Amino acid sequence: MIAQAGSLDVALxxxxxxxxxxxxxxxxxxxxxxRDGERLAIFGPNGAxxxxxxxxxxxxxxxxxxxxxxxxxxxxxxxxxxxxxxGLVSHGAFLYQDLTVAENLGYYGQLYAxxxxxxxxxxxxxxxxxxWIEMDYYRDRLVRTxxxxxxxxxxxxxxxxxxxxxxxxxxxxxGLDPRAAALLDQMLERCSAAGQxxxxxxxxxxxxARLAQRIAILHxxxxxxxxxxxxxxxxxxxxxxxxxxxx
Amino acid sequence: MTTLRxxxxxxxxxxxxxxxxxxxxxxxxxxxxxLLAIFAFGFQLRVGDMREVAPGVLWVSFAFTGMLGLSRSLxxxxxxxxxxxxxxxxxxxxxxxxGKVLANLAAMLATEALILPLFQALFGxxxxxxxxxxxxxxxxxxxxxxxxxxxxxxxxxRAREALLPVLLFPVTVPVLIAAVQATGALLEGEGWAAIVHxxxxxxxxxxxxxxxxYLTSESILEQ
Numbered sequence: 001m002i003a004q005a006g007s008l009d010v011a012l013x014x015x016x017x018x019x020x021x022x023x024x025x026x027x028x029x030x031x032x033x034x035r036d037g038e039r040l041a042i043f044g045p046n047g048a049x050x051x052x053x054x055x056x057x058x059x060x061x062x063x064x065x066x067x068x069x070x071x072x073x074x075x076x077x078x079x080x081x082x083x084x085x086x087g088l089v090s091h092g093a094f095l096y097q098d099l100t101v102a103e104n105l106g107y108y109g110q111l112y113a114x115x116x117x118x119x120x121x122x123x124x125x126x127x128x129x130x131x132w133i134e135m136d137y138y139r140d141r142l143v144r145t146x147x148x149x150x151x152x153x154x155x156x157x158x159x160x161x162x163x164x165x166x167x168x169x170x171x172x173x174x175g176l177d178p179r180a181a182a183l184l185d186q187m188l189e190r191c192s193a194a195g196q197x198x199x200x201x202x203x204x205x206x207x208x209a210r211l212a213q214r215i216a217i218l219h220x221x222x223x224x225x226x227x228x229x230x231x232x233x234x235x236x237x238x239x240x241x242x243x244x245x246x247x
Numbered sequence: 248m249t250t251l252r253x254x255x256x257x258x259x260x261x262x263x264x265x266x267x268x269x270x271x272x273x274x275x276x277x278x279x280x281x282l283l284a285i286f287a288f289g290f291q292l293r294v295g296d297m298r299e300v301a302p303g304v305l306w307v308s309f310a311f312t313g314m315l316g317l318s319r320s321l322x323x324x325x326x327x328x329x330x331x332x333x334x335x336x337x338x339x340x341x342x343x344x345x346g347k348v349l350a351n352l353a354a355m356l357a358t359e360a361l362i363l364p365l366f367q368a369l370f371g372x373x374x375x376x377x378x379x380x381x382x383x384x385x386x387x388x389x390x391x392x393x394x395x396x397x398x399x400x401x402x403x404x405r406a407r408e409a410l411l412p413v414l415l416f417p418v419t420v421p422v423l424i425a426a427v428q429a430t431g432a433l434l435e436g437e438g439w440a441a442i443v444h445x446x447x448x449x450x451x452x453x454x455x456x457x458x459x460x461y462l463t464s465e466s467i468l469e470q
Contacts, residue, residue: 060334062469080337094332098264107260111253111336158332 010072011036011166011197012057017066018221019052026052028221029066036071039198041212043205045242049221050201051090054170057199058088070166084112087159090170093151094158097144101135101154102126104143105161112162129157132190134183149180156187167191169200173207185211217242250342257333257346261320262353271319275312275358282308283362287369301372302430306423308362309383310416313355313390318411320351321398330399334468344395344464348457352391359383372434378442379433385449386426390419392456399467425449 014032018025027049034040044050055061057068059075059082068075070082088094095104105126113119130139133153143151152175159167172188173181188211192198201218202208209215215232217225219242227237265271286304290297324330324347333343363383367374394415401410416423429445 058335060331060469080339083335084337086335088335090331092328092331094328094335096260096264096329097327098268099260107256108332108336110256111333111338 009036010034011038011070012199013067013069013072014053014057015067015069017053017056017068018064019049019056019061020064025221027056027063027066030218030221030223032216032223034197034199037192037195037197039192039200039211039213041208041215042199042201042218043203043208043215044201044218048218048242050218051170053218054088054090054168054199054201058086058090058168059083060088084114084162085165086168087162087164087166088168088170089152089156089159089172091174093143093155095143095151095154098142100140100142101130101146101157102139104154105129105157108158109161125161125163129160132187133157148175149177152176152180153183153187156184160191164196166197166199169198171201171203173202173204181207250339250345253338253342254345254349257338257343258349258353261346261350265350265354270323271316271354272357274319275316275354276361278315279308279312279358279362280365282311283365283369297370297372298431298434301366301370301374301434302427304370305362305366305374305430306386306427308366309355309359309387309426310390310419310423312358312362313351313387314394314412314415316354316358317351317391317394317398317415318408320347320354321395321402322407325402330402330468340465340468341461343468344399344460347399348391348395348460351395352387355387355391356384359387374430374434376433378439379430382426382429382433382442382446382449385446385453386422389422389449389452389456392453392460393418393422396460396463396467399464421448421452425452 010033012032012034014030017027017030019027030049030053032040042050042053052061056063057075070085073082075082096107099107106122109122109126110119113122130136133156135150135153138146138150143154146154152172156172169188172184176184185207188198200208200211209229209232212229215227215229216223217237224242225237283304286300290300290304330343334340363374366372397414397418398411401407401414404410425445425448429442429449432441432445
């Protein structure tokens, strides 16, 4: 059953979203619907607009036109409250290189905490997250001394520190070794089991399709195809709609 | 209240990192030392009364080291993705601006606290007094308030190192004129009455710079 726009079980609705950088159009009218608790993968070649789309949804950039609604409320009207419901994992780890793993999580946790009680529970939450990303041994290490894979794990913990309802992941597997990628798989499956809605982009079609319930192809700033994970035919579908081989 | 708490958290985090790494402070101080040494050797050959050039030398040193601190602070944040990390959180953009202003101001004032005794030793002009410290603080607030906005605007451009001074120095001319004139009057031994209009100008500039920086922070950060 497909959710209807405006209904309560719709986590994210995007209508006619456009973004231009000067004369270059990065997004040319993106329409998307993501149900509460759903995992949607967005595939597309380099320059398709995947990162721009996620940056707009996370509040890091403004669309040129169009609308994005989070649980029925326009992102522009949500201000801080909307950002409290979103966690973003992106190419950049958004971590202070000269702070330790625990200090980074503590700092971001403090910014998200709304009251004294939440701030009081923060240490416990950070301990859980550090155990979850299997970084107990490294909790007091400066982030600058960690490998790319480890920083990506800390970045995921940072995005999860406020227990967001919607997790946006931009190429989360980029630069990860097989062990770190497998660990990330486990972590995302746990997020999904906890009912978190996920929207992620990936060049790894096989891994992405395994994790997703629904798949969309973004090409030249538009969603050109949407399908379920069951109906997805991997590289065949990708090539048909983008005219390019998967990266 | 939340905005103030967030601004204080952001400022304290930057200050704590600076205390740990001393990256900006050490380069700012090194630049100040070089400037003072060049001015000392250059002017002592020709100038009879050092008090005539002291205000200019002092404020050129403050301005150059302050600009270096602004540039380094925002460039580090850009390289580490810190600004984006803060923008993802439910923190008001104005609080991010206020936090950065507080941290940059702390760095500039710390450098000035080291420049002043050094200046006094090299030039033999007594510059450590309460009214002069007030002028230094007021001038630095205006400089940093405008400088933080401009550094955030230019940090994503290719020519940021060149662009920041080109934009910053013309718009801080009123601050530099008022601060240099007030400093000169104080070094000449004139009283409060001689500097009160310069103090008013500095206060007005500071207020305008802080309010405009706060109000434009959302557009600047989300550009």
